[in-house]
Amino acid sequence: MLGIDDAAFLSAALRRLIEVSAQRGGRAVPRVYELEHQLASAAKCSVEGTSEWLDEPRPAVSEMQLIETSTAAARLGVSDRNVRALAARGTLTARRVAGRWLIDADAVEERSQKRGNQLP
Missing domain, CATH: 1.10.287 (Helix Hairpins)
Structure with missing residues (x-):
């Protein structure tokens, strides 16, 4: 501990x-x-x-629990491409880090609940 x-x-x-x-x-x-x-x-x-x-102060990126695009896609039941598009539009809270999207896990859970999906 x-x-x-x-x-x-x-x-x-x-x-x-x-x-x-x-x-x-x-x-x-x-x-x-x-x-x-x-x-x-x-x-x-x-x-x-x-x-x-x-x-x-903590950097803004560390204020979120970040997950990879593929993980977010699996939790939402959509493609990686769809998750990247949602992130690029600002529909899904995410950060672009060195050319990769890192998605806020809480935003994924919230979107999933709104759509009635069950998280794996």
């Missing part, structure tokens, strides 16, 4: 990895974004909603 300090440290390290990757024209795999978000949330919740352990 990780302590608060360890979770905060790992979250900050992953944020830095994401930043450096972007500066060098690369991208981190979606799982890195997911882990950073989970660690930041765990540490933040553990200190009762304060963010005093953060050295800098």
Whole structure:
């Protein structure tokens, strides 16, 4: 089990990895974004909603649980192309990272519920 300090440290390290990757024209795999978000949330919740352990504000991309286009497509019962089109139009909340769409998992769940789909 990780302590608060360890979770905060790992979250900050992953944020830095994401930043450096972007500066060098690369991208981190979606799982890195997911882990950073989970660690930041765990540490933040553990200190009762304060963010005093953060050295800098979290990047906007880490405010979401991000999933790949193919995962979103499977959950929505549509094609990857359809998910990319929804993201490009702004109909589905997503971020473009190094040429790839990363989709907000909450937006996928919300859209799925509106359409009456059951998530796998």
